[in-house]
Amino acid sequence: MSPKVSKAYKEEKRAIILEGALHCFTEKGFQATTIDDIVKHVGISKGAIYNYFASKEEMYIQMADDKMNAMLANSLEHFKSLPVAADQIRYMYDRFRKQPLAELRKWMAFHLEFMLYAARQPHLITRWDQYADKALVFMQGIMEAGRTSGEFRPDLDCAAASRLFWSLRDGLALQYMLSGEELDYLQRIDDMESMVFRYIAG
Amino acid sequence: MSPKVSKAYKEEKRAIILEGALHCFTEKGFQATTIDDIVKHVGISKGAIYNYFASKEEMYIQMADDKMNAMLANSLEHFKSLPVAADQIRYMYDRFRKQPLAELRKWMAFHLEFMLYAARQPHLITRWDQYADKALVFMQGIMEAGRTSGEFRPDLDCAAASRLFWSLRDGLALQYMLSGEELDYLQRIDDMESMVFRYIAG
Amino acid sequence: MSPKVSKAYKEEKRAIILEGALHCFTEKGFQATTIDDIVKHVGISKGAIYNYFASKEEMYIQMADDKMNAMLANSLEHFKSLPVAADQIRYMYDRFRKQPLAELRKWMAFHLEFMLYAARQPHLITRWDQYADKALVFMQGIMEAGRTSGEFRPDLDCAAASRLFWSLRDGLALQYMLSGEELDYLQRIDDMESMVFRYIAG
Amino acid sequence: MSPKVSKAYKEEKRAIILEGALHCFTEKGFQATTIDDIVKHVGISKGAIYNYFASKEEMYIQMADDKMNAMLANSLEHFKSLPVAADQIRYMYDRFRKQPLAELRKWMAFHLEFMLYAARQPHLITRWDQYADKALVFMQGIMEAGRTSGEFRPDLDCAAASRLFWSLRDGLALQYMLSGEELDYLQRIDDMESMVFRYIAG
DNA sequence: CATGAATGAGCTTTCATTCAT
DNA sequence: TATGAATGAAAGCTCATTCAT
Incomplete structure (x- = not known):
């Protein structure tokens, strides 16, 4: 029919x-x-x-949407078998480590360009903030769970720590884009991981 | 004639x-x-x-050139009255601190956009590398002077340290662009400064 | 089959x-x-x-066809119980009077637009003329009947009168479209009716 | 330079x-x-x-503007040597009479199409009303002058008469577009002229 | 050197029509 | 027959660049 x-x-x-x-x-x-x-x-x-x-821009936006949602969904899926908050955070770092560098470079370029583009289109600023918020709230949730369970220190400012987490990730990726040194990149992920854990640990 | x-x-x-x-x-x-x-x-x-x-692109390129040269010239000018390497580096941080945040945001946007643009135009990639190199060599020179004069530790890898210096700066600015929190920014500059000095100090 | x-x-x-x-x-x-x-x-x-x-245009054409045929069929239907020619013409005016003005406006827009459209499509000019002719012949028939029956003056040029009838109707509707004054419209129908009867009366 | x-x-x-x-x-x-x-x-x-x-539509609009303004300017120019209101109105009819019929047909098509188009574009409805108003006020002015000078009857509703004047003109042109008979057209202008004068005469 | 009207390839988007299912 | 995804030829409009004045 x-x-x-x-x-x-x-x-x-x-x-x-x-x-x-x-x-x-x-x-x-x-x-x-x-x-x-x-x-x-x-x-x-x-x-x-x-x-x-509906438009070229709409493709761009939905792409960013999809990317964000896939990241969250994928993470949540894996978290089912990772009840410990610290393990969840470690899983995030593993993802960074395993991501092919060529891929990362592409995504980083996409990420930066979308950021620049969205920041200048009034009707997209809100949307961009929503993305940032989603990621922020996601990581904040993990940290709060860890704080509640006693894994992390009780006076941890989860919102600030979450912001820190993503900022570091972005800074790291940017550095990679700039320098292009692959070995460094992996080493720096380790450094970043330990730095974050030192910050949140009990 | x-x-x-x-x-x-x-x-x-x-x-x-x-x-x-x-x-x-x-x-x-x-x-x-x-x-x-x-x-x-x-x-x-x-x-x-x-x-x-000759073209719109040429304006863009020369702009990046000028920006870079101005930064170097301005620094070298001030360095005449700053014979100590550590003071020279501190001067760089002061510049970051004093730069109005709105300005920084604009420059960062310019910087990122040009980077993205240049990275995709084969005939600009070399040029972009030259900029990066200029900045790198500049900072490397300061550090080598400091190492020679005994201010910094004798086993300092000046090239690596220089690269680190700029990466941190970019990461920091990017974080600011993303988060927009002004107070944090100044605090982080301080953190970054102390981190660098701890790394290079004798 | x-x-x-x-x-x-x-x-x-x-x-x-x-x-x-x-x-x-x-x-x-x-x-x-x-x-x-x-x-x-x-x-x-x-x-x-x-x-x-077969096409969007074909819908348009058949619509005009239907509209015209419906008007004729509807009129002929009623005429069975209106043997007097003058009554038939009065019936036509009643239809104008009873037509909701919003409807009229829509039909007028359709009428004008189709006219403009058809006038520019060579393959539709003939068709348009056929419509006009159908309407003309229809009214001419009424008038000839009235002339034969002695209701109207014997020297009436039925073709010219029919043309006049429709022209006035179109002019009237156009005026309404332009001015939008509803009260005027009804008054003018009356004027037009008396004008026509004065012209055809014996 | x-x-x-x-x-x-x-x-x-x-x-x-x-x-x-x-x-x-x-x-x-x-x-x-x-x-x-x-x-x-x-x-x-x-x-x-x-x-x-700025756009195709803008050309269309300015065209209508120009047409209206040219008509008014041209008329006002000639009116300098026509102090009598009745003569001014007669001049308008002369213009109708002298206009080549092919021209008229084109203008009429333009006029109708613009009307249909403007009526459906919310942002043009106002503009269309302004055109209609301009023409209305123009003719109303003539009639008021004639009433004041005693040429026309003292109880003349100049606004209504002005509206009537233009409606008749449009109806006439539409009829011509529909019928295409040139001789009739000229005859009808005469009829219309006498009809109007009978209406406004003292 | 300065001007800004002219150029035209190129862009995003629309939409009547077709046709595999 | 009904469906609606696919087609692709236009359409209106933009804009970096040129060049006559």
Whole structure:
């Protein structure tokens, strides 16, 4: 009766487009990427894209959304088997360590560019703040659990520590983007990890 | 054979244009800034700009050049009255501290955007590396002087320390851009300063 | 050999689509109305529409056709019980009077827009003339009947009078569209009616 | 020192573009006319048009503006040598009579289409009302002058008469567009003129 | 040197129509 | 027949750059 096509099909196609678009955005940047670039890379027609996304900017936004949500969902999934807060934080660092550096570089470029872009589009500033908040609240939750369970020191300012955690991560990634030295990067993750634990430990 | 206008006149005009362009670039971003924006802000004609710069990109590049050179020149100027290496480094931190935060934010945005832009333009990658190198060598020179004079520890890896210095600075500024907390920023500069001195001290 | 669905079903569906399309056309205009607008308003699929009409333009044309035929059919129906020509003409005026002004405005917009559209599409000019002719002949028929029966003056130029009748009607509706004064409108219908009767009366 | 180009040059070019655009608009209609059509017809580059008009719609609006203003200016110019109000009104009719019918048809098409278009664009409704008002006030002024001078009857409702004047004109032009009979048209102008004078005469 | 009108390739987005399911 | 995802040719508009004056 219909090519009404399964919801899964649409979801998959949306993902394919997003993947292709992400490739282009990280390769050339958001502003420099044209719809034709994406179309060519995904192997789809120009019009089809607009069946899935209202605009080029919307693709960009949803990409950031997806990225954030995937990170949270993935983490929460693993946390089921990690009841100890400290282990949860260690898991986060493992993720950083295991992330292929080429990937990191791409994501970092995406992250920075989106930040710069969103900061200048009044209608996106709120959205950006929401992302930051989500990540912040997420880590804050872990730390509060650790404080309650007695793993971390009782006077820990969880909000501040959470902010610190992400700031360090961003600073680290930025340094990597700037210097490009891969060995250093891994060493610095270790340093950062120990620094954070020294800060929050009981 | 003599030029129609003095070299000084040209130089001054060039500076005026660059200043206006910088304002626009930091305000709206490089790609989003149009020549018309600059023209309007500088109060000059569109054609005139092309007497001073071959292209919009060229303005961007020269701006980064000037910024870097100004920083170095300004520092070297002050260093004449600061024979002690440690004082020279302290002077660098004072500059960070004194820089108005709004300014910093603009410069950071400019810095990041240019980095992202340059990283994607093959013909700019080399140039970008030159900037990084200039800054690196500059700080490395200070540290070597300090090591020679006995201020710093004799086994100091000056190249690594220099790299660390700038990475920390960038990480810090990025954190500020992300969090926007002004008080934290100043506190962190202090932390960073003491961290560096602990690392290099004899 | 037999159709899968009854002819009545198709006819009904066709009418439903046309009704929805008409709503859209009068609301937004022909060119500004998209197939999606119609689809949304009718609650049918995009493909289905093309089972009933070959193109958007075809819908427009058939709509004008239907409108004209409905007007004639409706009139002829009533005329069965109105053997006197003058009564038939009075009936036409009553229809004008009873038509809700909002409706009139919509129809007038549709009428004008179709006229403008048809006048510029070579393949529609003939068709438009046919409409005009149908209406003309219709009224001419009434008048000739009245002349034959002695109701109207024997030297009446029925063709000219018919043309006058419709021109006045259009002029009146246009005036209403322009001025928007509702009270005036009803008064002017009366004036127009008496004017016409004075012209055709014996 | 400059191709700053005389104001007259710009004004002239603007007029040339407008003229070409008008040609296209009357030929194909506003919505069906593309910028490329205009560009081709005027012999100018696409971008150049946007130095003179902010958008296609803006051209349309200014065209209506110009048309209205030209009519008023031209009339006022001639009225200097026509102190008698009745003569001024007669002059208006002469203008109708002298206007080439092909021209009239084009203008009428433009007039109707603009009306339909403006009526559906919320931001243009006000503007349209202003045009109507300008014309209304203009004619009302003439009539008031005639009433004051005793040419017209002292109890004349000048506002109503002015409205009547323009409605009749529009109705007449519409009839012409519909019927296309040229001889009739001229005859009807005479009828209309006498009808109006009978209405306003003392 | 200064001016700013002109250029036109290139951009994002729209939408009537098709066709595999 | 019904569906709606896919198509792709336009469309309106932008803007870095050029060049006649």
